[in-house]
Amino acid sequence: MTRILFATCAAVLAMTVFVVGQENRPLSPNGTAAAQVMGKYVKPEGRGAPALGGANYQGGKWIEITYGRPLKRGRDLWGSGANYGKDALVGTPIWRAGANVSTRLKTEVPLVINGKTLAPGEYSLFIDLKENNWTFVVSNWAAAPRYDPNNKEALWGSYFYTPDKDVLRAPMKLETLPHSIEQLTWGFVDMSDSGGAMAISWGTQMASVPFKVQM
Amino acid sequence: MNPDAPVWRAGANVSTQLKTEVPLTINGKTVAPGTYTVFIDLKPSAWTLIVSRWPAQTDYDPSNKAALWGAYEYTPDKDIVRTQMMLATLPFSVDQLAWEFTDMTETGGRLSIMWDKTMASVPFKIGS
Numbered sequence: 001m002t003r004i005l006f007a008t009c010a011a012v013l014a015m016t017v018f019v020v021g022q023e024n025r026p027l028s029p030n031g032t033a034a035a036q037v038m039g040k041y042v043k044p045e046g047r048g049a050p051a052l053g054g055a056n057y058q059g060g061k062w063i064e065i066t067y068g069r070p071l072k073r074g075r076d077l078w079g080s081g082a083n084y085g086k087d088a089l090v091g092t093p094i095w096r097a098g099a100n101v102s103t104r105l106k107t108e109v110p111l112v113i114n115g116k117t118l119a120p121g122e123y124s125l126f127i128d129l130k131e132n133n134w135t136f137v138v139s140n141w142a143a144a145p146r147y148d149p150n151n152k153e154a155l156w157g158s159y160f161y162t163p164d165k166d167v168l169r170a171p172m173k174l175e176t177l178p179h180s181i182e183q184l185t186w187g188f189v190d191m192s193d194s195g196g197a198m199a200i201s202w203g204t205q206m207a208s209v210p211f212k213v214q215m
Numbered sequence: 216m217n218p219d220a221p222v223w224r225a226g227a228n229v230s231t232q233l234k235t236e237v238p239l240t241i242n243g244k245t246v247a248p249g250t251y252t253v254f255i256d257l258k259p260s261a262w263t264l265i266v267s268r269w270p271a272q273t274d275y276d277p278s279n280k281a282a283l284w285g286a287y288e289y290t291p292d293k294d295i296v297r298t299q300m301m302l303a304t305l306p307f308s309v310d311q312l313a314w315e316f317t318d319m320t321e322t323g324g325r326l327s328i329m330w331d332k333t334m335a336s337v338p339f340k341i342g343s
Contacts, residue, residue: 035310072319178303179334182316182324191310199307208307 028070028099028184035188035196036060037109037213061108065125065186065198068099072182077203078129085129089158094126094137096157097200098184102126102143110214111195113138114170117214123167126158127200127207134172136198136209140165172207173197180204222254222265224285225328226312230254230271233326238343240323241266242298245343251295254286255328255335262300262335264326268293300335308332 039060041053048054079086088095097103103125111118113136124143128135141161142154155161184202194215199208225231230252239246241264252271256263269289270282283289312330327336 033311074319074321175306179317179325179327179336180319182319185313185315187313188310189307191308196310197307 026068026100028068030100031067031069031183031186033065033067033186033188033198035063035191037063037191037193037195038215062106063109063111063188064106065103066106067097067103067125067184067186068101069183069185070099070202071184072180072203078131078205080131084131088129092158092161094158094161095129097125097127098157098186100157101145102141102155102157103186104143105138105198112212112214113168113209116168118167124155126161127172128169132174134174134207136170136172136207137163138167138169139163140167170209172209175206175208177201177204177206222256222286222289225253225255226285226314228285229273230269230283230285231314232271233266237341240340240343241296241337244296246295246339247343252283254289255300256297260302262302264296264298264300264335264337265291265294266296267291268295298337300337303334303336305329305332305334 036057037060039057041055042058043049043055049056075087077088078084085095104122105125106122107118108120110120118138124139124141126137126139128137139161144151144154144156147156147159180203181201184200187199187201189197189199189208193213195210195212197208197210199206201207231254232250233246233253234250235246236248238248246266252267252269254265254267256265267289272279272282272284275284308331309329312328315327315329317325317327317336321341323338323340325336325338327334329335
């Protein structure tokens with residue numbers, strides 16, 4: 001009985017740190033959102049490339065967000081009033097804006113967000129969740145590849161996040177979608193050569209932050 | 216979109232695939248649990264979602280006639296379902312093509328594809 005109880009506790013504990021479903025399939029699969037800037041479309045000789053538009057995009061620089069993609073599964077995502085954001089935070093000081101490992105932004109070009117320049121590199125992304133007031137946070141906190149309470153140099157998700165490594169903060173534009181997105185999605189929207197916006201959508205909530213590419 | 220591909224692969228590279236552990240009903244037809252390829256027949260203002268039994272190649276192999284790479288040499292003889300998609304215009308432009316499940320409930324939802332300002336979706340029910 002004790003053994004079963006221990007096994008149950010261990011299982012529950014395991015689920016809280018790394019949620020694994022049937023067949024070892026994570027309940028929140030990994031995802032990436034990518035954009036490319038500063039490249040050129042080059043049409044090869046002859047009948048063209050087997051790509052939309054018949055040309056290849058060459059010399060582009062990548063901007064990429066990697067994250068865990070939780071599913072809504074019928075839940076109320078945000079709550080309201082004193083409980084706003086409480087479920088998404090799961091006791092952490094800030095939202096990881098994803099699942100499992102911290103959400104990461106990798107950029108090969110300098111970006112300008114809210115008047116601040118973000119040098120090429122890799123960062124962690126968080127969102128400070130307040131009702132009708134979301135703040136996008138780019139941090140120098142490293143991401144721990146797995147939950148390790150002894151690792152004080154890197155974060156798992158947003159557990160033990162502190163703001164001292166913030167690179168920038170920016171208010172997000174909140175919009176209500178005409179449909180409900182089941183699986184949390186980061187995406188690049190309204191992209192042009194000079195920039196665009198990073199957008200997160202879950203349920204009917206979309207939140208975005210504009211950025212410029214520094215030429 | 217491509218002279219050699221009669222329908223759109225609705226993605227890039229390897230064929231887009233739908234894998235389901237439960238039977239789904241789309242446009243009155245049952246899609247039994249399994250893995251299928253998904254294509255879209257693109258006509259102006261009329262997109263048709265196709266669920267096909269064509270297997271997907273994992274790497275392009277022109278000598279493999281038993282499976283498709285993307286939508287190259289697709290034929291409709293292995294179609295299971297064809298259904299008209301609902302087209303909507305988004306208030307923003309999506310840069311990277313995205314398939315999403317939208318408006319999900321216990322009984323079903325919609326399969327949705329978004330690219331640029333176009334969103335196209337089809338409803339499905341869980342169960343046969």
